[in-house]
Amino acid sequence: xxxxxxxxxxxxxxKMLIIIIGVVVAIxxxxxxxxxxxxxSRSHAEDEEGAAPARKEAPKVAPTFLPxxxxxxxxxxxxxxxxAQIGITLELEDAKTAEQVKLYLPSIRSGILMLISQRxxxxxxxxxxxxxxxxxxxxxxxxxLGFSVATERARPAAVEKDEDAEDRPSRKRTERNxxxxxxxxxxxxx
Numbered sequence: 001x002x003x004x005x006x007x008x009x010x011x012x013x014x015k016m017l018i019i020i021i022g023v024v025v026a027i028x029x030x031x032x033x034x035x036x037x038x039x040x041s042r043s044h045a046e047d048e049e050g051a052a053p054a055r056k057e058a059p060k061v062a063p064t065f066l067p068x069x070x071x072x073x074x075x076x077x078x079x080x081x082x083x084a085q086i087g088i089t090l091e092l093e094d095a096k097t098a099e100q101v102k103l104y105l106p107s108i109r110s111g112i113l114m115l116i117s118q119r120x121x122x123x124x125x126x127x128x129x130x131x132x133x134x135x136x137x138x139x140x141x142x143x144x145l146g147f148s149v150a151t152e153r154a155r156p157a158a159v160e161k162d163e164d165a166e167d168r169p170s171r172k173r174t175e176r177n178x179x180x181x182x183x184x185x186x187x188x189x190x
Contacts, residue, residue, distance in 0.1 A: 063180060066090045066098045068109065070186060073116040075124070082121045087186035088112070090141060093178035097145075101179070104144035111140040121189050134182040147177040 067089045075082045092098050101108065115136050116124075123129035139149040 061094055064092045064095050064098045065183075066092055066101060067185065068105075071109070071113060071116065073113055075116075075121050075189070076118055077120050077122075083190055084116060084119075084121070084124060085186065085188040085190075086116065086184065088137065089183045089185045090179060091181040091183060093176075093180060097178040100145055101141065107144060108141050111143075112137055115140060124187075124189055130184065130187065134184070137182045138179060141182070142177055142179050145179065147179070149177065 067087070070085055070087045072083060072085045074080060075084055090101065092101065115133065119129065119133065124133065135149065142149050
């Protein structure tokens with residue numbers, strides 16, 4: 001009888017050992033599956049959020065930058081003692097557009113000087129004033145090239161129909177404006 005009980009003890013310990021190993025393996029497999037799922041869902045979320053805008057905004061050709069000479073302009077402040085020194089760089093679609101802009105540069109500079117001279121220092125010290133000036137300069141640069149920039153003012157529909165017939169150029173441009181942005185390289189108001 002004494003030989004029988006020691007044989008039963010190793011059988012119970014082997015069963016218990018197999019059960020413990022099975023539970024540990026099951027926990028590792030489930031934990032690994034959860035970890036793999038979390039990692040893949042994060043990478044998919046980053047791909048969807050990060051990659052889509054990059055594809056839309058990525059230019060096909062590197063832009064060309066055309067710096068203009070600094071301009072010093074008297075501002076429209078009362079007393080006439082305030083002036084602005086502004087450096088402008090144009091971001092253009094390509095070098096061909098830069099050559100076209102250079103042909104019209106004297107009239108473009110004149111138009112820009114007229115725009116700035118109509119502003120007050122209070123307007124230009126605000127971010128909104130600088131952004132509006134950049135939009136107006138974009139319109140001034142685009143005009144000789146035959147492109148138009150949308151205005152921010154909303155006109156009544158009845159007036160819009162009548163005036164569009166008169167303001168419409170003889171040849172309508174459907175292409176994208178090659179003048180992308182107006183960048184300020186310096187902006188000093190004294």
